[in-house]
Amino acid sequence: MADILLEGRELTKYYPVTKGLLQRVIGYVRAVDGISFTIEHGKTLSLVGESGAGKTTAAKAVLLLERLTSGTILFEGKDVYKFSKSQLKTQYRPRVQSVQQNPWSSMNPRMRVRDIIAEPLVVNTKKTKEEIRSRVLELLDQVGLSPDQADYYPHEFSGGQRQRIAVARALALNPSLVVLDEPVSALDVSIRAQIMNLLKDLQEQYNLSYLVIAHNLATVRFMSHSVAIMYLGQIVEYGEAEALFLKPLHPYTRALISASILTLPEDEDQNVQKIILSGEMPSPLNPPPGCRFHTRCSEAIDICSKVPPEVRTIGTQQVKCHLYDDPGVQSASSK
Amino acid sequence: MLSTMPNIDTKLKLKISGLTRSARIMRAMTFYIPVIILVLLVLTAIFAPWLAPHDPIKVSLLERRLPPAFVEGGSMKYLLGTDSLGRDILSRAIYGARISLSVSLLVIAATAFVGTALGIAAGYLGGRTEAFLMRFTDISMAFPGLVLAMLLSVSIGPGFFTVVLALSILGWAPYARLIRGETLRLRNSDFVAQARINGASAWRIMLIHIFPNVINPLIIVMTMAVGFMILAEAALSYLGIGIPPPDPSWGSMVADGRGDIDRAWWISTFPGILIALVVLSGNFFGDWLRDKMDPRLRQL
Amino acid sequence: MTTKRDIVLQVEDLQTTFFTRAGEFKAVGGISFYVREGETFGLVGESACGKTVTGLSLLRLLPEPAGRIVGGKITLDGIDILKLSKKQMREVRGKRISMILQDPMTSLNPVYTVGDQIGESVRLHQGLRDDMVEDEVISALRLLRIPAPEQRLRDYPFQLSGGMRQRVVGSIAMSCRPRLLIADEPTTALDATIQAQYIALFKDIQKQTDVAIIFITHDFGVVANICDRVAVMYAGKIVETASTSTIFKRSKHPYTSALIRSVPRLDRKDDQLYSIEGQPPSLLNLPPGCRFAPRCPDVMDICLKEQPPVVEISEGHSVSCWKEKK
Numbered sequence: 001m002a003d004i005l006l007e008g009r010e011l012t013k014y015y016p017v018t019k020g021l022l023q024r025v026i027g028y029v030r031a032v033d034g035i036s037f038t039i040e041h042g043k044t045l046s047l048v049g050e051s052g053a054g055k056t057t058a059a060k061a062v063l064l065l066e067r068l069t070s071g072t073i074l075f076e077g078k079d080v081y082k083f084s085k086s087q088l089k090t091q092y093r094p095r096v097q098s099v100q101q102n103p104w105s106s107m108n109p110r111m112r113v114r115d116i117i118a119e120p121l122v123v124n125t126k127k128t129k130e131e132i133r134s135r136v137l138e139l140l141d142q143v144g145l146s147p148d149q150a151d152y153y154p155h156e157f158s159g160g161q162r163q164r165i166a167v168a169r170a171l172a173l174n175p176s177l178v179v180l181d182e183p184v185s186a187l188d189v190s191i192r193a194q195i196m197n198l199l200k201d202l203q204e205q206y207n208l209s210y211l212v213i214a215h216n217l218a219t220v221r222f223m224s225h226s227v228a229i230m231y232l233g234q235i236v237e238y239g240e241a242e243a244l245f246l247k248p249l250h251p252y253t254r255a256l257i258s259a260s261i262l263t264l265p266e267d268e269d270q271n272v273q274k275i276i277l278s279g280e281m282p283s284p285l286n287p288p289p290g291c292r293f294h295t296r297c298s299e300a301i302d303i304c305s306k307v308p309p310e311v312r313t314i315g316t317q318q319v320k321c322h323l324y325d326d327p328g329v330q331s332a333s334s335k
Numbered sequence: 336m337l338s339t340m341p342n343i344d345t346k347l348k349l350k351i352s353g354l355t356r357s358a359r360i361m362r363a364m365t366f367y368i369p370v371i372i373l374v375l376l377v378l379t380a381i382f383a384p385w386l387a388p389h390d391p392i393k394v395s396l397l398e399r400r401l402p403p404a405f406v407e408g409g410s411m412k413y414l415l416g417t418d419s420l421g422r423d424i425l426s427r428a429i430y431g432a433r434i435s436l437s438v439s440l441l442v443i444a445a446t447a448f449v450g451t452a453l454g455i456a457a458g459y460l461g462g463r464t465e466a467f468l469m470r471f472t473d474i475s476m477a478f479p480g481l482v483l484a485m486l487l488s489v490s491i492g493p494g495f496f497t498v499v500l501a502l503s504i505l506g507w508a509p510y511a512r513l514i515r516g517e518t519l520r521l522r523n524s525d526f527v528a529q530a531r532i533n534g535a536s537a538w539r540i541m542l543i544h545i546f547p548n549v550i551n552p553l554i555i556v557m558t559m560a561v562g563f564m565i566l567a568e569a570a571l572s573y574l575g576i577g578i579p580p581p582d583p584s585w586g587s588m589v590a591d592g593r594g595d596i597d598r599a600w601w602i603s604t605f606p607g608i609l610i611a612l613v614v615l616s617g618n619f620f621g622d623w624l625r626d627k628m629d630p631r632l633r634q635l
Numbered sequence: 636m637t638t639k640r641d642i643v644l645q646v647e648d649l650q651t652t653f654f655t656r657a658g659e660f661k662a663v664g665g666i667s668f669y670v671r672e673g674e675t676f677g678l679v680g681e682s683a684c685g686k687t688v689t690g691l692s693l694l695r696l697l698p699e700p701a702g703r704i705v706g707g708k709i710t711l712d713g714i715d716i717l718k719l720s721k722k723q724m725r726e727v728r729g730k731r732i733s734m735i736l737q738d739p740m741t742s743l744n745p746v747y748t749v750g751d752q753i754g755e756s757v758r759l760h761q762g763l764r765d766d767m768v769e770d771e772v773i774s775a776l777r778l779l780r781i782p783a784p785e786q787r788l789r790d791y792p793f794q795l796s797g798g799m800r801q802r803v804v805g806s807i808a809m810s811c812r813p814r815l816l817i818a819d820e821p822t823t824a825l826d827a828t829i830q831a832q833y834i835a836l837f838k839d840i841q842k843q844t845d846v847a848i849i850f851i852t853h854d855f856g857v858v859a860n861i862c863d864r865v866a867v868m869y870a871g872k873i874v875e876t877a878s879t880s881t882i883f884k885r886s887k888h889p890y891t892s893a894l895i896r897s898v899p900r901l902d903r904k905d906d907q908l909y910s911i912e913g914q915p916p917s918l919l920n921l922p923p924g925c926r927f928a929p930r931c932p933d934v935m936d937i938c939l940k941e942q943p944p945v946v947e948i949s950e951g952h953s954v955s956c957w958k959e960k961k
Contacts, residue, residue, distance in 0.1 A: 050826035050827065050828065050829070051826055063532050065528060065531060065532070089534055093532070093533070093534040094534065096532075097532060097533075098529070098532050100525045100528070100529065101525075102525055105524055105525040105526065106525035106526050106528075106529055107526050107529075108526045108530075108543075108544050108547070108548070109548065110547035110548060119530065119533055119535070120533040120534075123530075123533050123534050123535045123536075123539065124533065124534055158914055160914070169529070188681040188682050188853070189681055189853055189854075189855070189894055189897065189898060190681060190893070190894055190897055190910070190911040191681075191914075192897070192898075192908075193897035193898075193899075193908035193909060193910035193911070194910045194911075194912070196899070196908055197907060197908055197910055200907075215826060215827065216827075217827070217901050218856075218898065218899040218900055218901040219899055221899065221900075221901055221904065222899035222904075222905055222908065242904065245901065255828055256827055256828060257901060258831075259827040259828050259830060259831035260827050260856065260901055261856075261901050261902055262855070262856050262859045262860075262883075262900065262901070262902070263859060263860060264859050264879060264880045264883055264884075274831060274835075274860075275831075276828075276831050276832055276835050277828045277831070277832070278832075279796075279798065280796055280797050280798055280829065
C-alpha cells in the first residue's frame with residue numbers, strides 16, 4: 001500500500017440552496033456524496049459520469065478550489081486539511097497541478113506563452129530569470145513545441161498547440177499528480193490522439209499520476225488504469241479499467257458502455273441490442289430514496305427504491321447495486 | 336423562425352468584412368474626424384498662450400459685444416467677436432479648452448482609478464467586501480450630485496479643485512459597477528482558476544491576471560466620459576458653482592452670454608458649439624474603440 | 636434498408652466562399668452529394684472543414700454579403716433552389732427544409748409557450764386558422780411521442796424536462812413535415828445516455844415521415860449509430876463518400892482511415908493511438924494539389940501538384956485520391 005499517492009475518503013460536498021431575502025436554507029445540492037478513491041504513483045484514475053454526476057466537484061476538491069463539507073484527502077498519507085498555509089504552498093499545491101478542458105479560456109490572453117508557462121515558477125520558486133527561461137524552453141521541447149514559439153500570444157495557436165502549452169505549464173513544477181479535466185474533449189478528433197499520446201508518454205517518463213475527469217468512455221479506457229463510474233454524486237462502480245470495461249457490473253455502467261460503443265447499422269440486426277435508458281438524471285437537490293439509479297434502471301427490483309445498496313466487492317471491482325447483494329446471484333444479462 | 340436560425344457567431348464575425356465601399360469610408364470617417372478634432376483641441380489647450388490673439392481676461396469696455404468678423408459690424412481684430420465686458424471670445428475659448436479639458440481628464444483619471452480598484456476588489460474578493468462596496472456604490476449613484484457640488488462650493492469655496500472634487504466624489508461609481516461585472520466574469524474563468532491552482536496570491540491575481548483583461552472596457556468608458564465630464568463642468572459653471580470668473584471655461588462662457596442671447600448670440604454660441612463637438616467626438620471615438628476591441632469583430 | 640428511393644436533395648459542385656479583408660476564405664470548395672428519401676446522410680469532418688457552412692448554404696442562410704455561394708447547383712425535389720427569389724426561399728425554409736441546431740436546449744424561447752413556438756412555424760407556412768393551427772401543433776407533438784400533447788401545449792420551456800425540450804425542438808423542426816431535415820451537431824452537447832435517446836428519436840421520426848436527414852457531426856461514433864451513408868470532409872472538400880459500413884471497414888482515403896484509427900475504441904485496448912501529425916491547411920491559402928497531401932502518409936509527387944480526381948471504386952463508394960486513379 002506504499003504506492004498510494006493520494007487518497008480521498010468519504011468526500012462530501014453539499015451546496016446549500018437558499019431562498020428569499022433572509023437567505024433561508026431550504027435544502028442542499030448533494031454534488032458529491034461520500035466518495036472514496038485512491039490514486040497510485042504513476043497511475044491514472046478516471047472519474048467518469050454524465051454532467052451533474054459530481055466529477056468536476058470532486059476534482060476541484062482535490063485541487064483545493066472547493067472546500068469539502070466533510071471527508072478527508074490524504075496526500076502521501078498526510079491529511080491535506082491539516083496542512084498549514086505555508087505547508088500547502090510548499091508541499092501540496094506545487095505537486096498537484098492541472099490541465100483544464102478548454103484550451104481557449106485556460107490562459108490569460110494578455111500573457112505571452114513564455115510567461116504563461118513560467119507563472120507557476122514565478123509564484124512558487126525563487127529561480128532567477130535565466131533559470132526560468134531555460135526551464136520554459138525545456139518544457140516547450142518536452143511537449144513538442146519549438147522554442148521560437150515562446151514569444152507568441154495564446155490566440156496565435158491552434159487548440160491542440162494550446163493544450164500542449166497547458167500541459168507544459170502543468171509540468172513546470174515537476175508535480176506528482178496532474179488533474180486532467182476533460183483534457184481532449186474540446187479538441188478536434190485528429191488532434192485528440194496527439195494529446196492523449198503525449199500525456200501517456202509524459203506519464204511514463206516522469207512517473208506522473210493522473211486524475212482524469214471525462215465523459216467519453218473510449219478516451220477513459222485508453223488513458224486509465226482504474227476507473228470510477230459516478231452517478232448523482234456517488235461512485236456506483238469502481239475498479240481496474242480492463243476488468244470494468246470487459247465485465248461491467250452495474251446496470252448504469254452497462255448502459256453507458258452500450259451508449260458509447262460503436263455499432264454499425266448491420267450489427268444492429270444481430271444481438272448487440274443497445275440499452276437506451278429512459279428519463280434523465282434526477283436533481284441532486286432531491287435524490288431518489290434507495291438506490292439513486294433505480295428510477296432509470298431496467299433491472300430494478302423492489303428493494304432498490306427503499307434501501308440504498310451497500311458496496312460489494314466482486315473480483316477487482318466494487319459495485320453499489322442490490323443485484324449483487326447475494327454473492328451467488330449474478331445478473332442474467334451481464335455479458 | 337426558430338428552427339432555421341443561422342449560426343449567430345459566424346454571422347457576427349463576418350458582419351464587418353462584408354461592408355460596401357461607401358460604408359467602409361463612413362466607418363473610417365467616424366474614426367478620423369473625431370480623432371483630429373480631439374488632437375487639435377489638446378494641442379490648442381497646451382499651446383494656448385501662443386495661439387490666443389488677446390489676453391482672455393482683459394476687459395475692454397469700449398469694445399463690448401462686438402460681433403464676429405464675418406458678421407456685419409465685426410472686425411478682423413476679434414474673429415469671433417467680444418463678450419459683454421469686451422473680452423475676446425476666441426482667446427477665451429482657447430484658454431477655456433485648457434480648463435475644460437484638464438477638469439475632464441483629471442476627473443476621469445481619478446474616478447477610473449478608484450472605480451477600477453474598488454470594482455476589482457469587490458468582484459474578486461466577493462463576500463462581505465463585495466456587499467459593502469457595492470452598497471456603497473449604490474448610495475453614491477443615488478446621491479444627488481448637484482447638491483453635493485453646491486455643498487462643496489459653499490464649504491470650500493468655488494474653484495478648479497472644487498469642481499474636480501465634486502465631479503470625482505460620485506463619478507467613480509459607474510466604473511466600479513462595470514469593472515466588478517467584468518471581474519465576476521473573469522473570476523470564474525479557467526485561467527484564474529489555474530492561477531489559484533498554481534498558488535498565486537489574491538493580490539497577484541487581481542493585478543496580473545484580472546486587471547489587464549479589464550483594460551479594454553475601461554478605456555472605452557473613459558473615452559466616452561471625456562464629453563460627459565466637459566458637459567458636467569459646463570453645467571456647474573453655468574449654475575455659477577463651477578470655475579469662478581474671470582477665468583474662462585466653456586460652461587461659464589455659455590452662462591455669461593445667457594442674458595444677451597437676443598442681441599449678441601455669439602457669446603454663448605461659440606463655446607456651445609465647442610462643447611457639442613468634443614462630446615460628439617468623444618462618443619464617436621469611444622464607439623469606434625469598442626468595435627475595434629470587440630474580439631468577435633477584431634478577427635477579420 | 637429500402638433500395639432506390641427518390642432523391643430529395645442533389646448538390647453538384649457547391650462552392651461557398653467568404654470574402655473577408657484577409658482574403659477569400661474558400662469554406663466549401665466544390666462538393667457534390669445527394670440524399671434520398673428516408674435516408675440519413677452523414678457529413679463528417681473536423682472543425683472548419685466546411686460541414687456547417689454546407690448546411691447553411693443549403694438553407695441559403697449564409698451571413699451576407701461576406702459569404703456567398705459562388706458556384707454549383709442545389710436541387711430540392713427537382714427545383715433549383717439557388718434560382719429562387721428571397722421570398723420563395725423563405726417558403727422553402729422551415730416548410731421543405733428545416734434545421735436543428737447544435738444545442739437543442741437553448742433554441743427555445745423562454746417567454747413563449749410550447750404551443751406558440753410550434754404554432755409560429757405552422758402559421759407562417761400554411762396560413763391556417765387558429766383552431767386548425769392547434770390541431771397541427773398537437774399532431775407535431777404526437778409525432779415526437781410527447782405524452783398528453785393537449786396539456787404540454789400550454790407549458791413554458793422551463794416547465795419541461797431536458798428530454799421533453801429536445802422533443803419540442805424536434806416538433807418545431809418537423810411541424811410542417813419537411814422533406815429534408817438538417818441536424819448540425821445536435822448531439823454534441825449531450826451526455827452519452829441522453830445522446831442515445833436522442834438518436835433513437837431521430838430514427839423514430841424518420842420511420843414515421845420518411846424525411847431525408849443530413850446529420851452534420853465530428854463524431855464517428857454518432858455516425859456509426861445513425862447514418863446510412865457518409866461523406867467525409869477535409870478542408871472544404873469531400874474526400875470520400877460511401878455507406879457507413881464501407882467507411883468503417885473498407886475506407887480508401889488515407890484521411891478517413893487515419894481519422895478512424897485515431898479515435899480510441901471502447902471495445903479494445905490500445906497502447907498507442909494512431910495520430911495524424913500537423914494541422915489542416917488554412918482555407919485562405921490552400922495548397923495547389925490535394926489538400927491532405929502535406930499530412931498524408933502515402934503522399935506521391937502528383938498529390939502536391941494537382942488536385943485528385945473523384946474515383947468511383949464500387950457502386951456508391953467514391954474517393955478523391957490519386958492512389959485510386961490507375
